Amino acid sequence: xxxxxxxxxxxxxxxxxxxxxxxxxxxxxxxxxxxxxxxxxxxxxxxxxxxxxxxxxxxxxxxxxxxxxxxxxxxxxxxxxxxxxxxxxxxxxxxxxxxxxxxxxxxxxxxxxxxxxxxxxxxxxxxxxxxxxxxxxxxxxxxxxxxxxxxxxxxxxxxxxxxxxxxxxxxxxxxxxxxxxxxxxxxxxxxxxxxxxxxxxxxxxxxxxxxxxxxxxxxxxxxxxxxxxxxxxxxxxxxxxxxxxxxxxxxxxxxxxxxxxxxxxxxxxxxxxxxxxxxxxxxxxx
Amino acid sequence: xxxxxxxxxxxxxxxxxxxxxxxxxxxxxxxxxxxxxxxxxxxxxxxxxxxxxxxxxxxxxxxxxxxxxxxxxxxxxxxxxxxxxxxxxxxxxxxxxxxxxxxxxxxxxxxxxxxxxxxxxxxxxxxxxxxxxxxxxxxxxxxxxxxxxxxxxxxxxxxxxxxxxxxxxxxxxxxxxxxxxxxxxxxxxxxxxxxxxxxxxxxxxxxxxxxxxxxxxxxxxxxxxxxxxxxxxxxxxxxxxxxxxxxxxxxxxxxxxxxxxxxxxxxxxxxxxxxxxxxxxxxxxxxxxxxxx
Amino acid sequence: xxxxxxxxxxxxxxxxxxxxxxxxxxxxxxxxxxxxxxxxxxxxxxxxxxxxxxxxxxxxxxxxxxxxxxxxxxxxxxxxxxxxxxxxxxxxxxxxxxxxxxxxxxxxxxxxxxxxxxxxxxxxxxxxxxxxxxxxxxxxxxxxxxxxxxxxxxxxxxxxxxxxxxxxxxxxxxxxxxxxxxxxxxxxxxxxxxxxxxxxxxxxxxxxxxxxxxxxxxxxxxxxxxxxxxxxxxxxxxxxxxxxxxxxxxxxxxxxxxxxxxxxxxxxxxxxxxxxxxxxxxxxxxxxxxxxxxxxxxxxxxxxxxxxxxxxxxxxxxxxxxxxxxxxxxxxxxxxxxxxxxxxxxxxxxxxxxxxx
Ligand SMILES: Nc1ncnc2c1ncn2[C@@H]1O[C@H](COP(=O)(O)OP(=O)(O)OP(=O)(O)O)[C@@H](O)[C@H]1O
Ligand SMILES: [Mg+2]
Numbered sequence: 001x002x003x004x005x006x007x008x009x010x011x012x013x014x015x016x017x018x019x020x021x022x023x024x025x026x027x028x029x030x031x032x033x034x035x036x037x038x039x040x041x042x043x044x045x046x047x048x049x050x051x052x053x054x055x056x057x058x059x060x061x062x063x064x065x066x067x068x069x070x071x072x073x074x075x076x077x078x079x080x081x082x083x084x085x086x087x088x089x090x091x092x093x094x095x096x097x098x099x100x101x102x103x104x105x106x107x108x109x110x111x112x113x114x115x116x117x118x119x120x121x122x123x124x125x126x127x128x129x130x131x132x133x134x135x136x137x138x139x140x141x142x143x144x145x146x147x148x149x150x151x152x153x154x155x156x157x158x159x160x161x162x163x164x165x166x167x168x169x170x171x172x173x174x175x176x177x178x179x180x181x182x183x184x185x186x187x188x189x190x191x192x193x194x195x196x197x198x199x200x201x202x203x204x205x206x207x208x209x210x211x212x213x214x215x216x217x218x219x220x221x222x223x224x225x226x227x228x229x230x231x232x233x234x235x236x237x238x239x240x241x242x243x244x245x246x247x248x249x250x251x252x253x254x255x256x257x258x259x260x261x262x263x264x265x266x267x268x269x270x271x272x273x274x275x276x277x278x279x280x281x282x283x284x285x286x
Numbered sequence: 287x288x289x290x291x292x293x294x295x296x297x298x299x300x301x302x303x304x305x306x307x308x309x310x311x312x313x314x315x316x317x318x319x320x321x322x323x324x325x326x327x328x329x330x331x332x333x334x335x336x337x338x339x340x341x342x343x344x345x346x347x348x349x350x351x352x353x354x355x356x357x358x359x360x361x362x363x364x365x366x367x368x369x370x371x372x373x374x375x376x377x378x379x380x381x382x383x384x385x386x387x388x389x390x391x392x393x394x395x396x397x398x399x400x401x402x403x404x405x406x407x408x409x410x411x412x413x414x415x416x417x418x419x420x421x422x423x424x425x426x427x428x429x430x431x432x433x434x435x436x437x438x439x440x441x442x443x444x445x446x447x448x449x450x451x452x453x454x455x456x457x458x459x460x461x462x463x464x465x466x467x468x469x470x471x472x473x474x475x476x477x478x479x480x481x482x483x484x485x486x487x488x489x490x491x492x493x494x495x496x497x498x499x500x501x502x503x504x505x506x507x508x509x510x511x512x513x514x515x516x517x518x519x520x521x522x523x524x525x526x527x528x529x530x531x532x533x534x535x536x537x538x539x540x541x542x543x544x545x546x547x548x549x550x551x552x553x554x555x556x557x558x559x560x561x562x563x564x565x566x567x568x569x570x571x572x573x574x575x576x577x578x579x
Numbered sequence: 580x581x582x583x584x585x586x587x588x589x590x591x592x593x594x595x596x597x598x599x600x601x602x603x604x605x606x607x608x609x610x611x612x613x614x615x616x617x618x619x620x621x622x623x624x625x626x627x628x629x630x631x632x633x634x635x636x637x638x639x640x641x642x643x644x645x646x647x648x649x650x651x652x653x654x655x656x657x658x659x660x661x662x663x664x665x666x667x668x669x670x671x672x673x674x675x676x677x678x679x680x681x682x683x684x685x686x687x688x689x690x691x692x693x694x695x696x697x698x699x700x701x702x703x704x705x706x707x708x709x710x711x712x713x714x715x716x717x718x719x720x721x722x723x724x725x726x727x728x729x730x731x732x733x734x735x736x737x738x739x740x741x742x743x744x745x746x747x748x749x750x751x752x753x754x755x756x757x758x759x760x761x762x763x764x765x766x767x768x769x770x771x772x773x774x775x776x777x778x779x780x781x782x783x784x785x786x787x788x789x790x791x792x793x794x795x796x797x798x799x800x801x802x803x804x805x806x807x808x809x810x811x812x813x814x815x816x817x818x819x820x821x822x823x824x825x826x827x828x829x830x831x832x833x834x835x836x837x838x839x840x841x842x843x844x845x846x847x848x849x850x851x852x853x854x855x856x857x858x859x860x861x862x863x864x865x866x867x868x869x870x871x872x873x874x875x876x877x878x879x880x881x882x883x884x885x886x887x888x889x890x891x892x893x894x895x896x897x898x899x900x901x902x903x904x905x906x907x908x909x910x911x912x913x914x915x916x917x918x919x920x921x922x923x924x925x926x927x928x929x930x931x932x933x934x935x936x
Pocket of ligand 1: 288592597615616617618619620621622623624771
């Protein structure tokens with residue numbers, strides 16, 4: 001059998017591969033470019049064209065960046081930036097999952113007054129992204145003393161209508177009889193959740209985790225608003241500060257290193273957890 | 287069939303409380319404040335505010351800068367959605383054809399999804415930086431005086447490129463999923479009917495992909511409207527002139543940099559209406575969700 | 580082990596009452612089957628016993644203790660569900676052990692109890708498998724095992740065999756009966772299959788539209804159905820019914836034929852009911868016989884069921900049973916005698932049984 005569908009001729013198959021390779025080159029090139037740049041000396045970078053193969057300064061650049069080089073440009077060490085970003089990304093991912101699972105659990109497996117009102121209240125937050133309430137939200141943050149805190153970076157982003165809807169949808173596919181069997185077996189709300197629901201939700205949680213981790217890692221507007229002190233910056237914000245104050249002395253090689261470090265963790269997660277990521281992405285939006 | 291439930295009364299309220307509390311404090315209260323401030327005018331010292339009715343809205347809508355931002359937003363969104371969807375569709379159709387290497391291509395194709403929009407902007411800026419970007423040589427070789435930080439359309443080109451590039455992954459994955467959902471028997475039937483590959487694509491595949499395309503259109507519009515703030519802010523800061531100032535960037539700029547509270551609030555409210563329309567539209571016609579947040 | 584009693588149990592959803600007051604005392608170790616058509620409220624009744632549905636009115640006692648307000652786990656019952664409801668992510672062992680673990684049983688005790696139940700059900704070699712690796716019959720046995728290990732006061736079954744194919748259903752039916760005898764645990768079993776009901780039950784509850792039409796042993800219900808519904812529901816093929824009038828000591832049927840009327844029944848409209856197995860071919864036009872025309876014959880082998888019409892016209896259809904080798908031809912006219920004492924007479928208005936003839 002030939003590859004692919006009926007009527008896929010040899011020529012069109014070759015064309016497909018050519019186009020795909022071209023596409024991959026275009027899609028991957030910017031990341032490759034910055035990675036290569038991060039392995040060359042400042043002088044090489046400032047004298048285009050950049051060699052298209054990794055240079056000899058790899059270890060040198062990265063060692064310098066990690067041992068205080070980035071501290072000199074951004075005012076904070078790269079370790080601190082990565083720590084901040086990791087805390088924010090993990091905090092948002094776990095926070096959203098915990099909070100939305102709890103509310104979906106309440107909505108699906110309990111009856112209480114105003115249940116549907118609560119559901120709609122959560123649902124409507126879909127229509128209120130940060131961008132449309134920038135100033136007043138900022139004011140709330142100031143009033144609550146959340147500026148320059150991890151809580152400030154994380155809390156406002158962990159309410160999630162999408163994740164709640166996803167879990168609600170999934171919980172509703174659990175057969176009534178399974179729930180009742182567990183009750184007859186003596187399981188209360190906590191045991192049913194821990195022993196039955198959580199294991200059954202594992203793939204959903206993994207999928208959602210990848211997406212939310214990326215979501216947290218790539219946040220921009222919100223960290224920009226609620227961090228003043230450099231030491232609370234995420235790596236994305238720190239990078240932007242580096243390039244916006246660029247001048248003749250900017251050590252672009254170290255900026256490139258920072259850029260690679262900002263890109264690497266989420267890319268790794270997406271590539272390594274590809275199966276869950278694709279499932280999560282395509283299913284959360286359904 | 288009715289759902290069987292636990293009989294507890296307080297427990298569910300406790301479980302749902304965190305989500306409601308966060309929604310109330312960080313979503314509803316600020317949204318109400320935005321509504322409230324959009325009908326007030328504060329004096330420059332923020333000491334007194336007076337009720338001005340819809341004056342803020344009238345001023346905003348009469349402001350050439352706002353109309354410019356609206357126009358920039360439309361151009362930017364159309365170009366971004368158009369490019370990223372067209373490229374993604376082309377690649378997804380090719381990926382459907384091949385069997386060998388499909389996983390490999392997909393792995394390379396999804397990287398940009400993990401890159402923050404702001405960083406995507408920076409990457410393209412590095413490549414096309416007029417002083418040290420290697421790829422700046424390409425437009426120069428074409429005889430263009432290349433300086434995206436001073437030339438409006440070049441700046442727009444750069445942010446559109448970065449924004450489209452970042453969104454290709456997402457669109458690619460959805461187009462692939464959409465293509466896989468098309469029953470193979472339909473394509474085989476049309477092949478037997480004698481339709482060539484190109485004709486098969488336009489008469490069978492493309493119409494059947496319409497729901498996916500439609501869905502992606504809304505998602506990409508929302509993406510271009512909101513999530514690209516980082517690209518604009520990091521690469522051009524709305525410049526040169528105001529040639530890349532989008533609506534969201536303007537809300538931010540007027541509120542935080544220019545401190546025009548009433549105007550910023552009015553713009554927020556108008557954006558809110560836009561999001562509500564988009565969400566309602568999406569749920570009505572596509573039955574899928576909009577924004578990740 | 581315990582007695583189980585329902586006292587005027589009622590259930591309403593909103594304003595609609597779907598169970599209109601059911602009472603029964605189930606003895607210790609007794610096997611009671613609830614049978615009735617779809618939607619009559621069998622499951623609802625069972626689930627009220629399990630504690631999965633709130634009891635609107637009336638009381639339920641298990642082992643002499645009122646359980647109305649108790650959670651399912653506090654009622655000391657075990658339940659087998661129609662779709663088995665096995666935990667998909669747990670092995671067979673863990674499925675069976677789950678309830679015991681919650682009850683705080685651990686270690687060797689747990690292993691011993693699960694092992695014993697597994698042995699009784701022939702599941703010993705399957706203990707490490709996941710439910711999806713089991714056949715339908717095996718899943719069904721695991722569901723039984725899960726109930727069995729608990730050693731509860733009462734077993735509740737909700738159509739546990741309806742997802743199995745016909746052959747498995749018969750063998751599982753025998754197994755259930757045998758197990759229940761051995762452990763002698765009070766059981767309440769819901770089914771809409773009357774063969775299952777007749778073969779399993781010590782006593783039957785025939786339900787219709789939320790009412791227990793009759794509660795009695797299978798043979799009692801077969802011999803003396805309380806009303807038209809019960810008479811028609813139990814027995815296969817179903818009982819034949821004919822509108823009739825009692826006048827001058829005779830039953831007059833629509834086609835003009837006459838049968839002797841039972842004693843002590845006043846004149847008026849009645850419904851005559853005769854089971855197919857109680858109609859026997861007689862010499863043509865014999866005294867006190869019914870004359871029918873054969874429409875179709877269904878041969879089963881040992882027997883054949885004959886579908887016919889009373890008289891010559893297209894009056895009421897009638898079904899009777901004949902030996903497989905000795906069956907009439909289509910279109911033939913046949914005379915039928917009623918086996919003495921096997922005809923039932925029901926009041927036409929109340930549909931209650933008033934006599935046998
Ligand atoms: N949650 C509910 N709300 C309203 N009515 C209900 C509800 N659950 C059941 N009913 C009604 O109660 C009646 C009895 O239902 P039940 O499930 O007990 O029937 P059943 O005898 O078990 O039928 P089947 O043989 O189909 O399982 C039905 O008419 C049904 O429509
Ligand atoms: Mg039922």
